[in-house]
Amino acid sequence: MSVSLTKGGNVSLTKAAPGLAAVTVGLGWDARTTDGSAFDLDASAIVTDADGKALSDQHFVFFNNKTSPEGAVQHSGDNLTGAGEGDDEQIVVTLSSLPPNAGRVVFPVSIYDAGTNGQTFGQVRNAFIRVVNQADSAELARYDLSEDASTETAMVFGELYRNGDEWKFRAVGQGYSAGLAGIARDFGVNV
Known part of the structure; x- marks a missing residue:
C-alpha cells in the first residue's frame, strides 16, 4: 500500500517491502497553458x-549521463514535453548495487x-514523485508537490536515504532559483 507524504515526511521503504532490492522513481508534471515556449x-x-x-561528478545522473559509474542508477531518458498521463521520466535505482559509501540519492x-x-x-502543476518496487x-510512496514556487527554476522533489540497514524516502520539495547548476554545486558536483 502506497504512503502519501507531505513535505518533510518520510517512510521506511525497507519495512514496507522486506527484501527490497530496486526501485523505480517516477517523476511527473503538467505545464500550465502559456503563450510562450513549450516546457521541458x-x-x-x-x-x-x-x-x-x-560521490563523483559521474554520480550526477541526467539526460546526458544516463548511468552512474557502477550502474546502480539509470535514467530512462528525456521527455521533452511532459505530455500524457503517468510518469514523465523515470530513474531506476538498484539499492543493492549502490557503493557502500552512498548515503543518499537526491532527485x-x-x-x-x-x-x-x-x-x-x-507555471507547473500536478508535479509528483513516486517510488515503485521493481x-x-x-x-x-508518493509525494504530490503543492507549493507555488513562483521564482524557482529547479526543485529537489525527494530523496532516498540510508538509515542503518534501512532505505527510506523523504519528500523534500525545496526550490532553487539558481536552477540545476545551483543544485549540482550545493551537492559538490563540478558544473
Whole structure:
C-alpha cells in the first residue's frame, strides 16, 4: 500500500517491502497553458555520501549521463514535453548495487532553458514523485508537490536515504532559483 507524504515526511521503504532490492522513481508534471515556449522539465539523480556530497561528478545522473559509474542508477531518458498521463521520466535505482559509501540519492527536477523562456515552477502543476518496487510494481510512496514556487527554476522533489540497514524516502520539495547548476554545486558536483 502506497504512503502519501507531505513535505518533510518520510517512510521506511525497507519495512514496507522486506527484501527490497530496486526501485523505480517516477517523476511527473503538467505545464500550465502559456503563450510562450513549450516546457521541458528534466529529472536527474545525484548519488551522495551521508553528508550530502556527490560521490563523483559521474554520480550526477541526467539526460546526458544516463548511468552512474557502477550502474546502480539509470535514467530512462528525456521527455521533452511532459505530455500524457503517468510518469514523465523515470530513474531506476538498484539499492543493492549502490557503493557502500552512498548515503543518499537526491532527485532534482529542473526547467530546461528556464531563463531564456521566462519559465518557473510557478507555471507547473500536478508535479509528483513516486517510488515503485521493481519486483512487483507496487507503489510504495508518493509525494504530490503543492507549493507555488513562483521564482524557482529547479526543485529537489525527494530523496532516498540510508538509515542503518534501512532505505527510506523523504519528500523534500525545496526550490532553487539558481536552477540545476545551483543544485549540482550545493551537492559538490563540478558544473
